[in-house]
Amino acid sequence: xxxxxxxxxxxxxxxxxxxxxxxxxxxxxxxxxxxxxxxxxxxxxxxxxxxxxxxxxxxxxxxxxxxxxxxxxxxxxxxxxxxxxxxxxxxxxxxxxxxxxxxxxxxxxxxxxxxxxxxxxxxxxxxxxxxxxxxxxxxxxxxxxxxxxxxxxxxxxxxxxxxxxxxxxxxxxxxxxxxxxxxxxxxxxxxxxxxxxxxxxxxxxxxxxxxxxxxxxxxxxxxxxxxxxxxxxxxxxxxxxxxxxxxxxxxxxxxxxxxxxxxxxxxxxxxxxxxxxxxxxxxxxxxxxxxxxxxxxxxxxxxxxxxxxxxxxxxxxxxxxxxxxxxxxxxxxxxxxxxxxxxxxxxxxxxxxxxxxxxxxxxxxxxxxxxxxxxxxxxxxxxxxxxxxxxxxxxx
Numbered sequence: 001x002x003x004x005x006x007x008x009x010x011x012x013x014x015x016x017x018x019x020x021x022x023x024x025x026x027x028x029x030x031x032x033x034x035x036x037x038x039x040x041x042x043x044x045x046x047x048x049x050x051x052x053x054x055x056x057x058x059x060x061x062x063x064x065x066x067x068x069x070x071x072x073x074x075x076x077x078x079x080x081x082x083x084x085x086x087x088x089x090x091x092x093x094x095x096x097x098x099x100x101x102x103x104x105x106x107x108x109x110x111x112x113x114x115x116x117x118x119x120x121x122x123x124x125x126x127x128x129x130x131x132x133x134x135x136x137x138x139x140x141x142x143x144x145x146x147x148x149x150x151x152x153x154x155x156x157x158x159x160x161x162x163x164x165x166x167x168x169x170x171x172x173x174x175x176x177x178x179x180x181x182x183x184x185x186x187x188x189x190x191x192x193x194x195x196x197x198x199x200x201x202x203x204x205x206x207x208x209x210x211x212x213x214x215x216x217x218x219x220x221x222x223x224x225x226x227x228x229x230x231x232x233x234x235x236x237x238x239x240x241x242x243x244x245x246x247x248x249x250x251x252x253x254x255x256x257x258x259x260x261x262x263x264x265x266x267x268x269x270x271x272x273x274x275x276x277x278x279x280x281x282x283x284x285x286x287x288x289x290x291x292x293x294x295x296x297x298x299x300x301x302x303x304x305x306x307x308x309x310x311x312x313x314x315x316x317x318x319x320x321x322x323x324x325x326x327x328x329x330x331x332x333x334x335x336x337x338x339x340x341x342x343x344x345x346x347x348x349x350x351x352x353x354x355x356x357x358x359x360x361x362x363x364x365x366x367x368x369x370x371x372x373x374x375x376x377x378x379x380x381x382x383x384x385x386x387x388x389x390x391x392x393x394x395x396x
Contacts, residue, residue, distance in 0.1 A: 005227050026334040027355055038247060039182065040373040042350060049350035050378055052368050057216050057325045058297050058371025060247030060287055069286035072250075073279030074283075081275040086264070089275030097281040100288055101252055105222055105240075106232045109260035113269065114276050116211050116241040116251040117143040119192035123237060124176075126152040126262065135166060137190065139183050141209060142358075148178075149355065155270055160186075163194045169323075173203040173222035176237075181213035181224030183357050185367060187322025189213070192225055196234035208238035215245025216298065216325060221291040246287040250276045297372040301325060306372045311383040320365075329352075329366040337364035347385045 022028040035043040038061030042051045060066060073093065074093050076184040082091040098110040128134055130152035133374035136144060139160045148155040153175060159168040166177070177199050179190040199206035210223045218226030223230050223240065232238065237259065242250040253263060263270060263333065308327060312319055320328035331337040337353040344366075354367045370379070 010122050018265070025337060027357075036062070038371075040375075040378055041373055042136065044350070046347070049348050050381055051350050052370070052371060052374075052382060053350055053352040054249055055212070055244040056371050056373065057301065057369070058221075058247065058291065058294055058373045060245070060290060063287075063290065065284050065290065066247060068282035070279055073277070075283030077278035077282075078279060079279065083275070083277040084271065084273060086271055091275075091278035091281070093278040093281040093285075094275065097285050099251070100160070100285055101240075102254060104220070104288060104292065105238065105254060106282050107238065107254040109257045110254040111260045111263050111267075111270065111277060112274060113242070113253065114252045115140075115249070115274050116239060117210070118269040118273065119239050119241075119251040119253050120144050120209060121147040122263065122267040123239065124148060124151060124178075125269070126267040127205075128176060133171060134175055135169060135177045135182075135204075135317060137161065137179040139186065140178060140180060141211075143183060144178055144209065149212040157372075161188070161191055163191060163198065166195075167198055170198060170202040176205045176207060177262075178207045178209070181208050181210035182217070182324050182326065184212055184326065185354060186320045186328055187212075187324045187326030187364075188226070188320065189224055189324070192228050192230045192235070196230055199236075200234060205236040206234070207239065208235050209239050210237070211241040211251075212244055212324065212326060213296075214240040216301070221245065221294060221298065237282050239302065242284045242287065244290060248280060248282060248283045248287055250280060250284060301370060301372040302373075304374055304376065307376060308368070308370060308379050308383065309394045311379070312386060314385065315387050315395075317386060325369040325370045327370065329368055331366065332362060333363045337366060341366060344382075344385045349382055349385045351382075 017388060019028065032044060038054045038056030039059050040051055042049055072152060077093060083089040094112055098112060101110045124147045128151050133153040134148050134151040135154050136148055136155060136157050138157045139162055156169050158169055175197065179195055182189055213224035216220040217224050225235060236255055238254045240252055242248045305325060309319060318330045320330065321387065322328065331340060332357040337355060341353040342350055351366050351368055353364065355364045359365065
């Protein structure tokens with residue numbers, strides 16, 4: 001159903017015009033209410049679908065132990081935090097979770113945030129002034145790009161994962177380099193050995209957004225740095241989230257004790273926001289316990305990734321260079337990506353179409369995400385859907 005725009009009332013903002021333009025460009029976004037958005041399956045309007053759109057990479061979103069920890073936390077601490085963390089919102093459960101994450105990842109200290117978007121923006125806004133420089137990968141998350149463009153510092157963006165380009169831009173001791181562990185739309189990884197080397201060589205700070213690597217990669221799920229054998233001491237700031245592989249919600253920033261104490265005092269997104277509920281911290285703590293011992297799930301997930309990539313390649317589809325659960329199937333034009341997504345949906349396969357401005361123009365895609373909750377048969381169903389009238393689907 002097309003939206004109805006109210007055009008008979010004067011407004012200082014061109015809301016209707018912007019929406020109409022989006023719709024004409026096949027870029028208008030609409031929400032779809034679902035019943036259960038994580039794991040291998042979801043229901044929409046009474047129909048069950050195989051879910052290949054969630055970030056629940058280990059299938060923990062509905063794990064009974066995590067749900068029980070959340071319920072126990074609610075019974076003990078209530079449903080909300082009640083205040084910002086500097087008032088009364090900082091609970092012993094929050095402190096215990098921070099200490100647990102620090103131990104898990106080898107960090108001095110950790111600070112909790114309500115979401116990764118606010119965590120990223122809080123760090124950049126608190127640290128960077130007009131005397132600094134900010135270097136960002138061109139494919140960094142919108143939270144990083146947006147805040148970088150609003151700060152008084154000068155932001156320089158380097159070509160995706162191009163370390164030669166970055167090295168040519170760097171100036172000694174001028175600011176912060178930011179990149180991602182696993183890029184959310186392409187599924188590939190940043191070259192963290194090289195990034196760490198360049199940061200040390202140029203005496204600049206380095207920050208990783210590891211939202212999509214944490215829990216999935218490395219020993220005990222410690223993330224991209226552990227998977228690549230990079231010393232966390234060479235990466236001054238780590239950001240990770242709890243809403244992907246950990247199956248809950250929220251985020252953290254970790255690093256030195258001085259960094260965390262500084263953010264407690266100067267990060268406005270932290271100081272002036274109601275804290276995450278203590279019950280949520282209890283659920284995340286339980287999730288970390290499960291993630292650290294989930295080697296079998298991670299191995300199963302890797303088998304599914306290999307199975308999908310081999311099958312999609314045999315069908316002639318073009319995939320991004322990803323060895324992670326994020327598997328971009330490149331289509332090109334937005335209209336074609338939407339049509340392919342809809343045809344798969346007719347077959348009971350829920351796969352989201354990603355269009356500009358989330359991805360560059362001409363690179364619209366299906367962002368296929370795999371989960372340890374999927375079976376090999378689930379992946380084969382997806383491949384069957386992609387193989388049906390394959391030529392017609394590739395040239396919609």
